[in-house]
Amino acid sequence: MQEIFANQAHDPIPVAVKLGDLIHGARVTGADPATSELPDTLEAQSANALQNMKAAVEAAGASLDNVGQVSFFFKNFSGAVMRDVINPLWVEMFTDEDSRPTYKFMPAPELPGDQQVHVEFWAVPGQKRNSIQIPNVAHTNPIPFGVKMGRYLFSSRCLPMDPATGKNPEGLDPQLSCSLGNASTLLDMAGMSWGDVTQGRAFLTDMANLPKIESAWKAKTSAPLAPVVYGVGGNAQVYVEFIAAGKAG
Amino acid sequence: MPATLKRLNEVYPSDVKSTVPLGLRINDMLYTTSLNAADPVTGEISGDIREQTAKTLQNLKDMVEKAGGTLDNVARGVGYCTTPDDRTPVDEVWMEMFPNEKDKPAMKVLLGELPAGQLVRLDALVLLGAKRTRIDIPNVSAHDPTIKIGNWVITSRCHGNDQATGQIVEGGLDAEAKQTLTNLSTLIKLAGGSDSNIVQINTYGREADYIPAAKAAFEVHFPDPAKRPALNQQVNFVSSRMQVAMEMFAVL
Structure with missing residues (x-):
């Protein structure tokens, strides 16, 4: 077991944990990685969250190529808004349309404080993503x-x-x-x-x-x-x- | 990670409208990732630090029991609160849940930023079916113990106590960091292992300027870069009696 910290010196709560051949990210928020402040908009929080996910897998010695599945949790759940916000960021981060992780969007009105989005992910270090489409x-x-x-x-x-x-x-x-x-x-x-x-x-x-x-x-x-x-x-x-x-x- | 995964699943809240997982289960291991005082039905968080801590620990107990375990299987707790004054009530409520000095989990309480309204968060590590054994260095007292459970050895935050006198060694940060690492080595040996079993060391100091000296001591203690455990260096609450604290996670 190895705990992964986003900002070791200033944030003591792990963002992810490495367990044998798996990495699980469970506390990826939209906080600004430099200041730990939560920006006001869903757009800004979402952009930060994806960058924080990247930082977490890299801190665990892996890369975005090793991410298999991502879950987005939203305080205010609206499919159109989420697609308009997340999808552009998603295709920018995962440019190869034949090799993307899969994701889901979930309503989470229980998200605490000013958090508008919370991200969790699974990654497998050292393994290449094989993305499967069903005809x-x-x-x-x-x-x-x-x-x-x-x-x-x-x-x-x-x-x-x-x-x-x-x-x-x-x-x-x-x-x-x-x-x-x-x-x-x-x-x-x-x-x-x-x-x-x-x-x-x-x-x-x-x-x-x-x-x-x-x-x-x-x-x-x-x-x-x-x-x-x-x-x-x-x-x-x-x-x-x-x-x-x-x-x- | 075992070759065969009998269980690999996220653990979800019992309220079917709550969507965010509470933690993970991998075979007999439970790892909580978002335990707090949230009411299991309404999701609401209320109460002062003592009440929130009690509710959080109740949520832990419920989660462990739902997975078929008991509080005897809890290996490690990490409490997070927002002010130094809140550390004491968190610790007191923890001791009410684990009153037996000779048999309680490894524990530490850190200061962290929590979402508005949330006064405490608890991360716990549980090994279902396994029981703790407390490990002590003779002469060195420990409020929170080092434990062996299954094939894990987990310390609480250890300090630079001299093994002969029990007192924090003199000589400041460098000497304390060196002695703390010596104590971690002693603990893993007492547990039947060696330095090569240590997979992670977390260090703690009050200000970021302790980081280089603690890292240097770590590199002297583990001279081969290829065989070093993962190192996380944090700035957090450390008692004024000392300059540095460290904890380890080891697998026998």
């Missing part, structure tokens, strides 16, 4: 469907889209089947299987749907599935997201 099932944002790095696979939120039509079917049951089907395709393309999945998260519009989602998940894997209630886009009622880890070496 006919793509995010509109500049991210891949999943990222394989060494023995790890980080999924995006697996869209409940039917690969035959490129559209979300109507209703929970077919959506659940498509989201899990797309997760299976991603695992296949990464040369992995459901047995390698170590965690799942279900994003759902209605907790009443959880038992059905859990039972479909359990039919695939014994990995824990954590629910989060979240206003997913359009007619979508469910997304699943997962991390998978194969054997070392």
Whole structure:
């Protein structure tokens, strides 16, 4: 274990931790790296947060090339604003459209104080990013469907889209089947299987749907599935997201 | 990192509308990354420093128990508060949670900037299923202990105590830094290891001008650059009785 500090001398709280062959960043904020002050705007906080993420992976002896998955948490959640703010910064930081980490946007009204954005990330030092796209099932944002790095696979939120039509079917049951089907395709393309999945998260519009989602998940894997209630886009009622880890070496 | 990962997951709040993870679980290890006094249902943070510390520790207890462990499995706590006066109440509430002098986690309380309304934050490291053993250098008292748990050896902040007299050595910063590193070596030997097991050393001084001398002592103590532990040098609260403090994390 190694703690990673953004500004060793003046900020004692680690921004990230290196655990064996993984780096996890859990306290990346929009504070100005020089002064530790939080700027007023989401734009400025977001730009700082991405620079702070870069500094954190570099302090851990890795680089932006080793980042697999990023989570953005916003105090005020608005898809359009976030896309307008984050995506330009994102494509500027990750210029190669064939090799980008995947990301997700999350509402987090509980963010404390003046924090408008909070960033967490997973990185795998020494491993090249292999960004995977599933044919006919793509995010509109500049991210891949999943990222394989060494023995790890980080999924995006697996869209409940039917690969035959490129559209979300109507209703929970077919959506659940498509989201899990797309997760299976991603695992296949990464040369992995459901047995390698170590965690799942279900994003759902209605907790009443959880038992059905859990039972479909359990039919695939014994990995824990954590629910989060979240206003997913359009007619979508469910997304699943997962991390998978194969054997070392 | 073990070859086989049976568990690798983020630990989420029990409130399904709270989205930010509380920490990580990797096999039997729990690492908290955002524990504070937030109410598990409403997310609200309220109360004075004692109340916030008690709520934070309750959140830790809940998280450990939910993962199938107990407070006996807690290896290390790091408290952060915003003023030197708040360190004492944080420590007092911690001692209420861990009253047994002979068996408590490594601990330190640092000063840090916290978001508005938040008076305390706690980072904890937990090894589920494992129990602590306290390790002491004879003659050297330690308010917060060095512990061995599983194959980890974790100190609290150690000082430049002379191993014969127990007093902080004379001679100022250089002498204290050298003695503190000697004490870390003694602790890892008492735990059944050697300097090569140390993976990280964090140093603490009151002003940034202590950094070069502490670094120089570190480089003398670990002469081979290829075999040095990671070094983090911080400016933070250090008791007026001493110039420097250091902690280590080692894996046997």
